[in-house]
Amino acid sequence: MALAVYNTLTHEKEPFTTIEPGKVRMYVCGPTVYDEAHVGHAMSAIVFDFVRRYLEYKGYQVRHVMNFTDVDDKIIARAAQIGEDPAEIAHRYAGQYKDQLARLNVLQPTVFPRVSQTIPEIVRMVAGLVESDHAYITASGDVYFRVRTDPDYGKLSRRKLEEAVTGTRVASREEKLEEGDFALWKAAKPGEPSWDSPWGNGRPGWHIECSAMSWHYLGEQIDIHGGGNDLVFPHHENEIAQTECFTGKPFARYWMHNGMLQLKGEKMSKSLGNLVTIDEFLAAHDADVFRLIVAGSQYRKPLAFNEDVVVNGERALERLRTALRPPTGPVTTGPAVEALAEQVRQSHVAFEAAMDDDFNTAGALAALFDLVRAINTARDAGVGDPPFAAAQASFRSLIDVLGLRLVVPQAAGQSIAPFVELLLTVRLELRKAKQWALADKIRDELKALGVIVEDTPQGSSWRMAGLS
Numbered sequence: 001m002a003l004a005v006y007n008t009l010t011h012e013k014e015p016f017t018t019i020e021p022g023k024v025r026m027y028v029c030g031p032t033v034y035d036e037a038h039v040g041h042a043m044s045a046i047v048f049d050f051v052r053r054y055l056e057y058k059g060y061q062v063r064h065v066m067n068f069t070d071v072d073d074k075i076i077a078r079a080a081q082i083g084e085d086p087a088e089i090a091h092r093y094a095g096q097y098k099d100q101l102a103r104l105n106v107l108q109p110t111v112f113p114r115v116s117q118t119i120p121e122i123v124r125m126v127a128g129l130v131e132s133d134h135a136y137i138t139a140s141g142d143v144y145f146r147v148r149t150d151p152d153y154g155k156l157s158r159r160k161l162e163e164a165v166t167g168t169r170v171a172s173r174e175e176k177l178e179e180g181d182f183a184l185w186k187a188a189k190p191g192e193p194s195w196d197s198p199w200g201n202g203r204p205g206w207h208i209e210c211s212a213m214s215w216h217y218l219g220e221q222i223d224i225h226g227g228g229n230d231l232v233f234p235h236h237e238n239e240i241a242q243t244e245c246f247t248g249k250p251f252a253r254y255w256m257h258n259g260m261l262q263l264k265g266e267k268m269s270k271s272l273g274n275l276v277t278i279d280e281f282l283a284a285h286d287a288d289v290f291r292l293i294v295a296g297s298q299y300r301k302p303l304a305f306n307e308d309v310v311v312n313g314e315r316a317l318e319r320l321r322t323a324l325r326p327p328t329g330p331v332t333t334g335p336a337v338e339a340l341a342e343q344v345r346q347s348h349v350a351f352e353a354a355m356d357d358d359f360n361t362a363g364a365l366a367a368l369f370d371l372v373r374a375i376n377t378a379r380d381a382g383v384g385d386p387p388f389a390a391a392q393a394s395f396r397s398l399i400d401v402l403g404l405r406l407v408v409p410q411a412a413g414q415s416i417a418p419f420v421e422l423l424l425t426v427r428l429e430l431r432k433a434k435q436w437a438l439a440d441k442i443r444d445e446l447k448a449l450g451v452i453v454e455d456t457p458q459g460s461s462w463r464m465a466g467l468s
């Protein structure tokens with residue numbers, strides 16, 4: 001079975017072939033580091049982690065570059081707001097994000113470049129675009145890319161040049177020639193970070209960094225360029241324009257975009273104030289739960305994030321863990337052993353078929369659950385090692401493609417469910433005995449620990465706080 005990948009550029013699933021056999025050059029747009037990262041960032045990172053892990057499972061060597069935007073208007077604005085140095089803010093949040101990705105078991109990118117460390121390459125690219133008349137310098141020392149010089153402009157987002165030109169509004173103070181032209185270099189303003197350039201002191205515009213980093217770390221042409229679908233226009237459209245006008249060659253073979261994570265039907269964003277940070281999520285849940293939530297949804301579609309999907313993620317994790325319980329019987333031959341081996345084969349085929357179909361992780365999960373069922377059935381039938389251990393090893397090789405660790409919580413971090421249930425049973429007895437004050441005390445103390453108890457005519461139920 002061959003891997004097929006949906007390409008935003010062609011709107012089609014295409015057979016996956018690489019520029020260099022056996023090697024994948026992949027660039028994924030990373031975050032602007034000026035505040036706490038939220039689960040929307042984690043979703044994008046995990047989608048491309050699934051992609052990378054599956055490519056590696058298929059034997060590809062993946063060179064994966066993800067940038068940190070550490071020079072940007074938002075960082076400068078935040079720095080002014082809290083009276084801190086912009087570079088320090090960016091450094092702190094970049095470090096935090098790297099830790100969070102490690103906790104989410106996201107494989108570390110091969111290179112993590114930052115704008116502040118890529119200035120020479122950015123300047124070289126901007127200079128090249130100026131030389132070839134794709135860019136112009138204004139009286140105040142800004143440099144703009146002139147979209148009219150690129151006949152292909154708009155091919156990714158499928159906008160006609162006229163739409164693109166009028167589709168973006170700009171402040172009239174700027175001296176650019178046409179609406180759609182975008183900044184490659186911004187002349188320095190007092191108090192802002194700046195670097196020397198042939199056009200005077202200044203700093204890069206946003207889009208140029210990804211073109212320059214991709215060029216510098218991966219070469220003129222790459223296999224996969226990824227990011228959230230909110231980046232298709234203008235960011236990725238502008239990246240293509242800059243890179244292709246600079247190199248004269250097609251840039252990325254496959255443009256992959258993940259859908260947005262949505263909370264109550266809205267995109268999660270700082271401006272809407274509807275954020276769940278990665279730290280908040282991981283304080284209450286295992287990282288596997290989040291990976292299962294992302295895997296359960298088609299990566300190009302919006303991911304509805306709510307209490308139900310979190311509960312489902314917790315349940316799915318519990319179910320997967322059951323496959324790792326040890327065997328109890330001595331059986332090593334016979335129909336139960338054969339049935340288990342057959343299901344292992346079938347699950348592998350189904351798992352790969354799903355992943356080959358544009359990284360259909362939900363289909364891959366379904367294959368894993370079939371394998372869990374077969375392993376548990378075999379255990380019940382008394383199947384022991386070595387065939388049982390072989391099936392478990394096979395299961396582990398597949399969960400690893402989805403980056404699942406299935407760590408059974410130890411002592412302190414053990415599942416709180418049995419203890420909460422025990423307290424609720426005691427509370428029920430207290431209520432029957434009309435000891436209301438004590439019963440309420442249990443409810444209130446649980447709430448202080450983040451466990452919300454709800455009383456209904458059918459009895460009491462509980463859930464973890466943190467999601468509303």
Ligand SMILES: [Zn+2]
Pocket residue numbers: 028029030210235
């Ligand atoms: Zn980018």
